[in-house]
Amino acid sequence: MTAADVRLPQGPPTTPTEPVRRRGPSPMRRRENAAAYILITPFVVVFALFIVVPLVYSGYLSLFRDQLVGGTTFVALDNYTRALTDSSFLTGVGRMAIFLLIQVPIMLGLALVFALLLDSGVLYLQRFVRLGIFIPYAVPSVIAALMWGYLYGPDFGPAAQIAKNLHISAPPFLSQNWMLGSIMNIVSWEFIGYNMIILYAALRSIPSELFDAAAVDGAGRVRTAWSIKIPAIRPAIILTAIFSVIGSFQLFNEPNLLRTIAPNVIGIDYTPNMYAYNLAFINRDSNYAAAIAFILGVVIMVVSYSVQLSTQRKERAAR
Amino acid sequence: MTTQTAAGGPTRTGSPLDRPSPPRQRSRRSRAYSSDRPRRSIVLTVVMCAVLLYFLIPLWWLLVASTKSNANLFSTFGLWFSSTNSLWVNIQTVFTSDNGVYLLWLRNSLVYSVTSAVGSAFLATMAGYAFAKYRFPGGNAIFSGILGAIMIPMTALTIPTYLLFANAGLTNTPWAVILPSLASPFGVYLMRVYAADSVDDTLIEAARVDGAGELRIFFTVALRLLSPGLVTVLLFALVSTWNNYFLPLIMLNSPDLYPLTVGLAQWQATAAGGSGSRALFSSIITGSFLSIIPLVIAFLFLQRYWQSGLASGAVKG
Numbered sequence: 001m002t003a004a005d006v007r008l009p010q011g012p013p014t015t016p017t018e019p020v021r022r023r024g025p026s027p028m029r030r031r032e033n034a035a036a037y038i039l040i041t042p043f044v045v046v047f048a049l050f051i052v053v054p055l056v057y058s059g060y061l062s063l064f065r066d067q068l069v070g071g072t073t074f075v076a077l078d079n080y081t082r083a084l085t086d087s088s089f090l091t092g093v094g095r096m097a098i099f100l101l102i103q104v105p106i107m108l109g110l111a112l113v114f115a116l117l118l119d120s121g122v123l124y125l126q127r128f129v130r131l132g133i134f135i136p137y138a139v140p141s142v143i144a145a146l147m148w149g150y151l152y153g154p155d156f157g158p159a160a161q162i163a164k165n166l167h168i169s170a171p172p173f174l175s176q177n178w179m180l181g182s183i184m185n186i187v188s189w190e191f192i193g194y195n196m197i198i199l200y201a202a203l204r205s206i207p208s209e210l211f212d213a214a215a216v217d218g219a220g221r222v223r224t225a226w227s228i229k230i231p232a233i234r235p236a237i238i239l240t241a242i243f244s245v246i247g248s249f250q251l252f253n254e255p256n257l258l259r260t261i262a263p264n265v266i267g268i269d270y271t272p273n274m275y276a277y278n279l280a281f282i283n284r285d286s287n288y289a290a291a292i293a294f295i296l297g298v299v300i301m302v303v304s305y306s307v308q309l310s311t312q313r314k315e316r317a318a319r
Numbered sequence: 320m321t322t323q324t325a326a327g328g329p330t331r332t333g334s335p336l337d338r339p340s341p342p343r344q345r346s347r348r349s350r351a352y353s354s355d356r357p358r359r360s361i362v363l364t365v366v367m368c369a370v371l372l373y374f375l376i377p378l379w380w381l382l383v384a385s386t387k388s389n390a391n392l393f394s395t396f397g398l399w400f401s402s403t404n405s406l407w408v409n410i411q412t413v414f415t416s417d418n419g420v421y422l423l424w425l426r427n428s429l430v431y432s433v434t435s436a437v438g439s440a441f442l443a444t445m446a447g448y449a450f451a452k453y454r455f456p457g458g459n460a461i462f463s464g465i466l467g468a469i470m471i472p473m474t475a476l477t478i479p480t481y482l483l484f485a486n487a488g489l490t491n492t493p494w495a496v497i498l499p500s501l502a503s504p505f506g507v508y509l510m511r512v513y514a515a516d517s518v519d520d521t522l523i524e525a526a527r528v529d530g531a532g533e534l535r536i537f538f539t540v541a542l543r544l545l546s547p548g549l550v551t552v553l554l555f556a557l558v559s560t561w562n563n564y565f566l567p568l569i570m571l572n573s574p575d576l577y578p579l580t581v582g583l584a585q586w587q588a589t590a591a592g593g594s595g596s597r598a599l600f601s602s603i604i605t606g607s608f609l610s611i612i613p614l615v616i617a618f619l620f621l622q623r624y625w626q627s628g629l630a631s632g633a634v635k636g
Contacts, residue, residue, distance in 0.1 A: 028527075035533030036453035043446035044461065046502045051468050051476060058479035114370070117363060124364045131622065132371045135378070138614040140562035142580040143607045146587055147377055150384070150604070151397075158380065158397035189374065242470070250472050253564045257584060260591040273474050273565075280478045281569065289478055297475035304470050 062291035079291035088269035089292055093249075093299065095180065096271060100248040100303075103184040108240055110188070111195035116225050118196075119203040130200070134193035141190060145257035148186045149174075153261060174262040186254050191247075195240045202236035203229055238311050242304045249300045252277065272296045378611075385409055385608040389601045409605035421606055423575055424582040428610075431493065431567070431578055432560035435500035440553035443503050444545055447510025448537060452518065462511070468504040473565060481569050495570035496578070500560050506552045513548035514541070554617065561614060579610045 025033070065075045083089050117123060118130055136144065152173035154160045163170035173182045206229060214224045230237070252273040259266040268282070269275040272292060280289035380397055386406040387395065395401040413421050449455075450462050480499055484490045489498075518541045526536045542549075564580040571577055577585065583606055590599035 032453050032533055033455040035537070036449040036455040036458065038534065039445040039449035039537065040458075040461065043442040043502070043507060046442060046498075047465065047468070047504070050480065050499045050502045051471065051504070054476045054479040054483060055471065057483060058475055061479060061482070114367075117367065122358070122360045122363050123367055124359055124361070125368075129367050129371055133374050135615060135618065136374055138558070138618045139378070139611050140564070140580050140614075142562075142564045142584050143611055144377075146583065146603065146607055147381055149587075151377060151380060156384075156392045156397055161396055189377070193374065246470060246472060250474055252474075257587065260584075260588045276474055276478065277565075277569070280481075286478060286482060293472070293475040293478055297472050300472050301470055 058290045058294055061287050062294050064287050066285070066287055079288050080295065082288065083291050083295055088275055089272060089295075092269055092272040092275050093296070096249050096251060099180060099184060099251065100245060103187060104241065104244045104248060106184075107188045107192055108195055108237070108244065111192050111240070112199055112230070112237070114192070114196045115199035115203055116229065118200055119229070120221060120225070122221075130197075134197055136190050136192075137194040139190065141186075141253040142257055144186055144190050145254040148182070148189070149258050149261050152182055174258070174265060176265050179258070179262065179265050183251070183254050183258065187248075187251070191244070195244070198240055199233060199236055202233040206232045234311065238308060241307050245304050245307060246300055249273075249296060249303070381604065381608050381611075385601070385605040387601060389599075392600055392604075405601070406605070409601050410609070413602050413606045413609065416602055417574070420574055420582065421579075424577050424579045425610070427493070427576060428561055428578040428580075429613075431496045431500075431563075432557050435497050435560045436553050436557035438497070438501045439503040439506055439556045440549050442501060443506030443510045443552055444514075444542070444549045445537070446507045447512075448514040448518070448541055448545060450507070450511045451514035452520070452523065452541075462507075465504045465507050469508065477566055477569055484570065490570050491572045491576065493576065496560075496563070496567050499566060500556070500563070503552070503556060506556065509552055510545070510548055514545055517548065518544050557617065558614065579606075583607055583610065 062079050063074060063076060064072050065078065066072045114133060118126055123129060139147075151157050151159065154170070154174075157170070157173075159173070160170040172178055210228050210232065211224065214228050219227070250273050251271045255266050255270045256274055256277075259270070268278040273296070276289045276292045276296070279292065280286045376398070383398060383400055384392060386404050386409070387401050388403065388405040388408070391401040391403065391405070446465075450458060476499070481490065481495075484495050489495050522540060522544075523536055526540050531539070561578075562580065563578070564584065567576075567578050567581050568584075571581065574582065574585065583603060586599060586603050586606065590603060
């Protein structure tokens with residue numbers, strides 16, 4: 001996981017914001033450097049202690065195995081080969097891939113449509129709509145999962161109650177076949193508004209000159225949205241996509257909470273993250289858990305990076 | 320407004336469509352374009368109100384359910400109130416069950432989230448400003464490292480952090496939740512974008528000419544200009560710690576140290592496990608309802624920030 005070759009879509013971090021004065025380090029220059037180091041030091045220390053060190057330690061742990069007989073032994077990449085043939089892990093990753101392919105496009109698509117509608121000013125009650133869609137973001141995912149678990153549930157969930165009065169059977173939201181969809185619904189409910197706000201803010205900052213040109217060309221509203229607004233906010237769309245990829249693969253809270261009401265449907269290996277958690281804290285196999293977490297991290301990086309690459313290629317092709 | 324800097328900044332610096340205009344005036348004028356000319360549509364508004372129902376009905380249900388006794392939860396329709404209002408009784412039960420542990424959870428959530436949010440926002444502001452305004456040896460390399468870390472999944476970090484903390488005797492203490500939350504790479508990224516736009520280089524030069532030291536410039540001149548960005552990063556950090564579940568679940572054992580998320584999940588596990596002869600369901604529901612109120616209020620305040628941020632294009636706050 002080399003950090004240097006990961007770039008966010010916003011362009012290289014090296015954009016100078018100050019003209020470079022190349023006259024060797026003058027006393028003033030040295031003072032500025034000192035100030036810069038003083039200002040970044042607190043963050044860099046925290047960053048090193050709580051991100052770099054755990055990451056390195058995790059990589060180190062994953063190369064060992066701890067057994068009752070024989071103690072801790074160096075096993076090189078054994079944990080990794082084990083993970084790559086572990087059906088619990090692979091099924092979990094596959095499940096998250098399905099989740100990602102279905103849920104993320106729906107969530108971001110809706111967020112984009114809502115953001116465009118709000119931005120174009122065709123709605124009444126705009127402020128209210130914007131706030132209402134956003135407010136689920138303020139609900140912790142644990143509470144959201146709890147709440148939806150009750151809403152889905154057969155005991156006192158409204159869907160079950162309505163169905164009972166109509167003498168039909170309610171959709172089995174918590175069954176084997178429905179569960180992944182039910183979780184997708186919870187996650188979408190939580191995050192559509194958040195993504196909408198990011199995209200809306202990006203839309204608001206498009207310079208008006210672009211619209212003037214479009215108006216002169218006689219472009220309609222939908223046309224303007226499609227060929228001016230969406231391309232103009234592509235960096236923001238990529239940002240939301242990458243955050244969604246990261247979030248999806250790490251899914252834990254929602255399934256872990258729903259497990260309390262549907263233990264037969266959601267196993268301890270339902271998502272890779274739940275599997276790693278259970279390996280580390282129930283099975284006490286932190287070496288293997290570290291390897292699983294590491295592979296998951298690599299998967300996330302590869303997928304996020306390919307999201308970026310594919311959009312960049314499209315961009316180049318479009319020119 | 321985080322979102323404004325997140326999205327607006329990059330659009331400005333790295334847009335595929337190179338445009339010559341200075342960023343300052345665009346917001347007002349695009350707004351003038353967007354909301355003055357269009358015909359408002361009743362059909363679209365009705366459609367969006369239906370959409371809004373999807374987002375609000377679960378919260379409505381939570382409000383209604385927290386006014387019901389455990390028996391009424393099962394016997395009356397979920398989306399409307401029952402004849403007896405048990406809200407007050409429920410609240411009392413929430414605050415008194417398990418010797419008032421809910422109040423401890425509430426306090427813990429507050430302490431953890433406020434400490435981590437203030438800490439991480441300040442660290443991010445200092446670092447972001449330095450990366451934006453100084454070119455120093457190693458600066459770009461360090462910043463690239465920080466950017467790369469945005470993509471590292473929490474899972475890959477949390478389990479080894481737990482093991483390290485266990486060795487240091489830090490698990491099952493508040494520090495175990497607060498310290499890892501202090502490192503916010505995304506906050507640094509946001510503050511770098513924000514500082515690049517909101518602190519004018521000429522202002523820094525002027526302060527230098529006046530003989531102010533670099534750190535003094537930061538604390539007296541820059542910090543004030545950076546404060547809208549700082550508040551935004553702070554509020555979003557507050558939310559993410561308040562909502563955090565995985566980290567405290569792993570780090571903490573004793574119920575007295577749990578934040579609300581872990582505590583309520585624990586109640587839920589007990590209730591669903593069938594050992595709840597007590598009126599646990601109504602307590603969980605009322606406890607959940609009460610726990611989201613502070614954040615919803617915080618967001619209503621936050622809204623002002625993102626509104627003003629939007630209005631000014633998040634450039635000058």
